[in-house]
Amino acid sequence: MILERFKVPQKDQVLVSEGALRRTVTQIFEKLGVSADDAADAADVLTMTDLRGVETHGVSNMLRAYVRDYRAGKLDPRPGWRIVRESPGTAVIDAERRLGIIVGPKAMRLAIDKARTVGVGVVTVYNSGHFGAIGHFAMQAAQQNMVGVCFTGAGLSVVPTFAAKPMLGTNPIAVAAPARREAPMLFDAATSAIAGNKIRLAIRLGSPLLPGWVTDKEGNPITEEKPVFDRDEYHQLPLGGTREQGSHKGYGFALMAEVLSTVLAGALPTMLAPGGGSKNHFAAYNIEAFTDLEQFKDTMDRMLETLRTAPPAPGQERVLYPGLSEAEELQKRRAKGIPLHKEVLQWFGECTRELGIAPLASIS
Amino acid sequence: MILERFKVPQKDQVLVSEGALRRTVTQIFEKLGVSADDAADAADVLTMTDLRGVETHGVSNMLRAYVRDYRAGKLDPRPGWRIVRESPGTAVIDAERRLGIIVGPKAMRLAIDKARTVGVGVVTVYNSGHFGAIGHFAMQAAQQNMVGVCFTGAGLSVVPTFAAKPMLGTNPIAVAAPARREAPMLFDAATSAIAGNKIRLAIRLGSPLLPGWVTDKEGNPITEEKPVFDRDEYHQLPLGGTREQGSHKGYGFALMAEVLSTVLAGALPTMLAPGGGSKNHFAAYNIEAFTDLEQFKDTMDRMLETLRTAPPAPGQERVLYPGLSEAEELQKRRAKGIPLHKEVLQWFGECTRELGIAPLASIS
Numbered sequence: 001m002i003l004e005r006f007k008v009p010q011k012d013q014v015l016v017s018e019g020a021l022r023r024t025v026t027q028i029f030e031k032l033g034v035s036a037d038d039a040a041d042a043a044d045v046l047t048m049t050d051l052r053g054v055e056t057h058g059v060s061n062m063l064r065a066y067v068r069d070y071r072a073g074k075l076d077p078r079p080g081w082r083i084v085r086e087s088p089g090t091a092v093i094d095a096e097r098r099l100g101i102i103v104g105p106k107a108m109r110l111a112i113d114k115a116r117t118v119g120v121g122v123v124t125v126y127n128s129g130h131f132g133a134i135g136h137f138a139m140q141a142a143q144q145n146m147v148g149v150c151f152t153g154a155g156l157s158v159v160p161t162f163a164a165k166p167m168l169g170t171n172p173i174a175v176a177a178p179a180r181r182e183a184p185m186l187f188d189a190a191t192s193a194i195a196g197n198k199i200r201l202a203i204r205l206g207s208p209l210l211p212g213w214v215t216d217k218e219g220n221p222i223t224e225e226k227p228v229f230d231r232d233e234y235h236q237l238p239l240g241g242t243r244e245q246g247s248h249k250g251y252g253f254a255l256m257a258e259v260l261s262t263v264l265a266g267a268l269p270t271m272l273a274p275g276g277g278s279k280n281h282f283a284a285y286n287i288e289a290f291t292d293l294e295q296f297k298d299t300m301d302r303m304l305e306t307l308r309t310a311p312p313a314p315g316q317e318r319v320l321y322p323g324l325s326e327a328e329e330l331q332k333r334r335a336k337g338i339p340l341h342k343e344v345l346q347w348f349g350e351c352t353r354e355l356g357i358a359p360l361a362s363i364s
Numbered sequence: 365m366i367l368e369r370f371k372v373p374q375k376d377q378v379l380v381s382e383g384a385l386r387r388t389v390t391q392i393f394e395k396l397g398v399s400a401d402d403a404a405d406a407a408d409v410l411t412m413t414d415l416r417g418v419e420t421h422g423v424s425n426m427l428r429a430y431v432r433d434y435r436a437g438k439l440d441p442r443p444g445w446r447i448v449r450e451s452p453g454t455a456v457i458d459a460e461r462r463l464g465i466i467v468g469p470k471a472m473r474l475a476i477d478k479a480r481t482v483g484v485g486v487v488t489v490y491n492s493g494h495f496g497a498i499g500h501f502a503m504q505a506a507q508q509n510m511v512g513v514c515f516t517g518a519g520l521s522v523v524p525t526f527a528a529k530p531m532l533g534t535n536p537i538a539v540a541a542p543a544r545r546e547a548p549m550l551f552d553a554a555t556s557a558i559a560g561n562k563i564r565l566a567i568r569l570g571s572p573l574l575p576g577w578v579t580d581k582e583g584n585p586i587t588e589e590k591p592v593f594d595r596d597e598y599h600q601l602p603l604g605g606t607r608e609q610g611s612h613k614g615y616g617f618a619l620m621a622e623v624l625s626t627v628l629a630g631a632l633p634t635m636l637a638p639g640g641g642s643k644n645h646f647a648a649y650n651i652e653a654f655t656d657l658e659q660f661k662d663t664m665d666r667m668l669e670t671l672r673t674a675p676p677a678p679g680q681e682r683v684l685y686p687g688l689s690e691a692e693e694l695q696k697r698r699a700k701g702i703p704l705h706k707e708v709l710q711w712f713g714e715c716t717r718e719l720g721i722a723p724l725a726s727i728s
Contacts, residue, residue, distance in 0.1 A: 087483035087653040089453045118482045119451030124654060147628060149620075160671060162680040167671060175620045177627070185623060187616035193609065212609050219677035239603060239610050245557065245576050246603050246614075252551035252686045253617070256513075256539045259549060263541070263663050264511060266655030272666055289451040290488060291630030299627050302636055307524060307531060313583035316526040322616045 008055070009205070014345045015337030015363040022047045024352065024360040025059060031355040032070040033077030038102045042066075045101040049133045050338050053329030054188070056197035057133035060344045065130065066099060067351060075099050075129045081106070084266070089118045092265050095128030100278050103128050108137040111284040112144050119289030124265035125280045130154075135188025135326075137282055138176035142184045145293055147285040150174040153262035154278040156270045158192045158236045161248045164219035166235045167271045170196045171257035176323070178287075179300035182308070183327030191253040192236045199236075202228055204341070209234070212241025221247075257281075337363045372419070373569070378709045379701030379727040386411045388716065388724040389423060395719040396434040397441030402466045406430075409465040413497045414702050417693030418552070420561035421497035424708045429494065430463060431715060439463050439493045445470070448630070453482045456629050459492030464642050467492050472501040475648040476508050483653030487646045488624075490631035494518075495642050499552025499690075502540035506548045509657055511649040514538040517626035518642040520634045522556045522600045525612045528583035530599045531635045534560045535621035540687070542651075543664035546672070550687030555618040556600045557611075563600075566592055568705070573598070576605025585611075621645075701727045 022043050029039035050058030069075040074097070081103055082094045091110055095103045107123045114121025131137075134150040141148025155169030172195075174188035190196065194213045202209060211223045214234040221242050228234065239250030262269045262279035270276060287296045310319045333339075348360040386407050393403035414422030433439040438461070445467060446458045455474055459467045471487045478485025495501075498514040505512025519533030536559075538552035554560065558577045566573060575587045578598040585606050592598065603614030626633045626643035634640060651660045674683045697703075712724040 085654060087650075088481075090483035090649075090653045092654050117452075119454035120484055120486045122484045122649065147623060149624075159677070160674070160683055160685075162676050163671075163683045164675045164677045167674060173617075173620075175616075175623065177623045185619065187620055189613040189616055191613075193604075210608050215677070239613050240557075241609055244574050245605055245609065248684075248686075249553040249555075249603050250610075252539075252553055253537075255549065255686060256537075256551055258667070259511060259539065259541045259664075260513075260649075263660060263667070264649060264651070264654045266659060268663060269667050271670055272663070285454075285486065285624075285628060286451075287628070289454045290449060290456050290628045295630060296627060299632060299636070300623075303622070303627070303633050306635055307527075310524070310531060311528045312526050313523075313528045313579070319524055319527045320612075321524075322612070322619060 008339050008341045012341050012343070013339040014342050015339055016360060017337050017363055018047060018051060018334055020361040021050065021059065021338060024348065024357070025063065027357045028063070028067065028351060028355060031357060032067065034102070035079050038079055041105045042099060042101045045104065045132050045136050048136055051330045051333045052133075052135075052186075052326040053333070054133045054135070054326070056195050056201055060341060061197050061200060062130065062132060064347055064351070066101075069099075069129060089114050089121055091123045093123060093125045095125050095277075097127060097129065097277070099129040100131030100280065104131055104134070104137045104280065104282070105140065107280065108140045108148065108282045108284065111282045112141055112146060115141075115146055115284040115286040115289070119286050121284045123282045124261060125282070126262065126265040126267035127276070128278050128280070131278050131280055133188055134172055134280070135174040135176060135186050138174040138188070139184065139186060141284040142176035142178045142186070144284070145178060145287055147287060148174075148176045149281075149283040149285070151257040151260045151281040152278060153258040153269060153280075155196065156274060157196055158238055158251075158254060159215050159219050161238065161243050161251045168251070168254045168258060169270055170236065171254040173253060173257055177300060178297060179304055180297040182301050182304040183323050185300065185304065185321060186323030186326055189239075191239055191250050191257060193239050193241050193250065194236065196236065199228060199231055199234070203231065204343070212245065213237060372703050372705045376705050376707070377703040378706050379703055380724060381701050381727055382411060382415060382698055384725040385414065385423065385702060388712065388721070389427065391721045392427070392431065392715060392719060395721060396431065398466070399443050402443055405469045406463060406465045409468065409496050409500050412500055415694045415697045416497075416499075416550075416690040417697070418497045418499070418690070420559050420565055424705060425561050425564060426494065426496060428711055428715070430465075433493060453478050453485055455487045457487060457489045459489050459641075461491060461493065461641070463493040464495030464644065468495055468498070468501045468644065468646070469504060471644065472504045472512065472646045472648065475646045476505055476510060479505075479510055479648040479650040479653070483650050485648045488629035489644045489646070490626065490629040491640070492642050492644070495644055497552055498536055498644070499538040499540060499550050501646055502538040502552070503548065503550060505648040506540035506542045506550070508648070509542060509651055511651065512538075512540045513645075513647040513649070515621040515624045515645040516642060517622040517633060517644075519560065520638060521560055522602055522615075522618060523579050523583050525602065525607050525615045532615070532618045532622060533634055534600065535618040537617060537621055541664060542661060543668055544661040546665050546668040547687050547691030549664065549668065549685060550690055552686075555603055555614050555621060557603050557605050557614065558600065560600065563592060563595055563598070567595065568707070576609065577601060
């Protein structure tokens with residue numbers, strides 16, 4: 001459900017195929033010292049994210065940061081992690097500075113295994129690099145006939161209601177649940193009014209920021225539309241924007257994500273330990289432990305179809321459910337290619353040249 | 365964190381003590397045929413909710429509805445429920461039309477028991493009456509050194525983003541986590557811009573509704589301040605208000621609550637089966653299965669204290685965390701009494717007279 005203003009303008013688009021992107025991204029990770037299995041996992045997260053149209057968390061914004069962090073030694077390419085505590089339904093993992101999009105798929109697999117045994121599995125992870133779009137991990141569970149839930153605590157960009165400075169990250173929450181004929185439900189949202197990456201994307205695309213999205217440097221919510229040039233001039237507001245519009249709820253959801261990921265992993269929130277990396281919570285609910293799987297999918301189908309076909313409000317085209325436009329985008333992009341900004345292709349060109357691998361092929 | 369405009373005006377206040385309210389409410393439930401244990405559980409939920417200052421869900425709005433439903437035979441006073449499916453970490457309960465504030469404490473106790481055994485416990489409940497303020501059940505877990513999480517699916521008052529009519533309930537989400545010196549974190553929020561009961565409360569108090577809280581009957585978001593006289597003239601907006609302000613996130617959180625409570629209980633959402641009662645999800649995370657309990661509480665203390673003592677934005681008095689004002693209110697009301705609207709006292713008078721029990725004593 002990305003806003004029109006954040007899409008890559010047609011004139012700047014270069015199309016690449018799923019296969020080409022997957023191949024090049026895998027090769028980049030391998031060249032940086034990541035094992036073949038881990039590189040394939042990481043490339044899967046990024047490629048699927050771009051296929052779903054979640055451009056803020058695909059290769060355009062994130063891959064260059066990952067490459068930079070591997071080269072700077074801030075990320076360790078060797079396979080590894082350590083389970084520091086475990087019970088039949090739970091585990092806590094020290095990611096030992098591995099990239100989140102590599103640790104994430106493994107952590108959710110472990111949560112799924114536990115859910116198969118005791119009905120529900122929860123795995124928390126600390127000390128890791130960036131996790132990308134966490135909806136991807138929730139979807140892993142949905143593909144195994146489970147409900148998947150993820151929380152992230154990371155960063156220091158969101159100003160709590162009434163506060164003067166940022167004290168929490170954008171702390172996203174994601175949930176995915178399988179349906180049968182309908183697209184799976186896939187909800188993945190920052191608990192801030194706007195995802196952090198959207199500000200960087202707005203700068204690249206020259207789009208303005210809307211009222212209720214950010215504060216000035218003193219914590220005052222900005223309530224008029226503004227073009228944005230410098231990321232550092234603004235802090236982010238929680239979902240809701242102002243107290244009267246419910247920002248205390250967005251703030252509460254951010255704190256919920258912080259407690260269920262960071263504190264429940266035995267780690268410190270960024271406000272107490274800056275630079276501590278990303279903390280995550282992966283939960284899998286085995287649907288068959290709760291109810292009949294086919295009945296669950298029937299109900300999901302009926303509910304999602306009812307939403308999708310509901311009469312829209314005056315002036316609106318249609319009603320969406322979370323995951324619908326992602327599934328439509330996935331189908332379209334698999335058929336026609338993934339649109340990347342020409343500037344991103346330029347970066348790929350430099351990166352593959354430096355690493356000595358074949359350039360990313362575009363669809364001419 | 366109730367807005368000033370929703371508090372009972374001083375001139376209309378009558379103060380009652382915790383003990384008196386607990387006693388009278390217990391007696392009312394017993395007179396309606398509820399067992400002594402169940403009546404005590406229900407009175408505990410309501411009294412604690414009023415002590416925490418969550419007046420929208422205390423005796424003022426809800427008790428008369430409960431009494432009416434017992435008398436109309438819509439609620440069954442006999443003890444009972446049925447576990448329809450169970451695994452080491454999960455259970456699903458058919459509440460057999462018992463009141464939610466009676467089933468809730470039992471369901472969370474079961475989740476806590478399971479979390480003691482396998483690290484995490486999740487119990488879903490369907491076919492029950494109203495659940496009151498679900499933060500109370502999350503707090504049960506916090507008092508047992510666990511993190512408590514609750515989701516509710518109930519009602520049909522919230523208009524999904526772009527839709528013309530209400531299709532979801534206000535579907536609240538609650539989380540509670542223990543600290544040591546600081547008040548426990550207690551977050552309990554409707555996923556709508558405003559709690560349903562706040563509209564009724566606004567009518568009683570003659571307060572206006574703010575922009576971004578409601579739609580008109582066609583689903584158009586109302587974007588100016590409005591006095592409200594008739595609950596039926598408006599539908600509710602999801603948290604965020606409009607799409608540009610993030611209403612798709614509030615809508616997504618409502619759907620998350622619906623899937624994790626209703627669909628994961630094998631039940632149908634209200635949009636498919638009106639009148640199906642309340643559906644709930646109770647989760648308990650055993651902190652010791654994840655990390656050292658004392659370290660968890662230390663981190664909570666440091667995090668919550670950092671928020672509480674953070675410099676406020678210009679013009680703001682202080683920064684709150686979820687649960688702080690509830691804990692302050694609890695202390696104040698335990699010492700000085702619970703302020704009820706004189707009109708509520710009048711209802712108590714009629715109710716106790718009709719049931720033949722002693723009137724609710726007020727603090728003169």
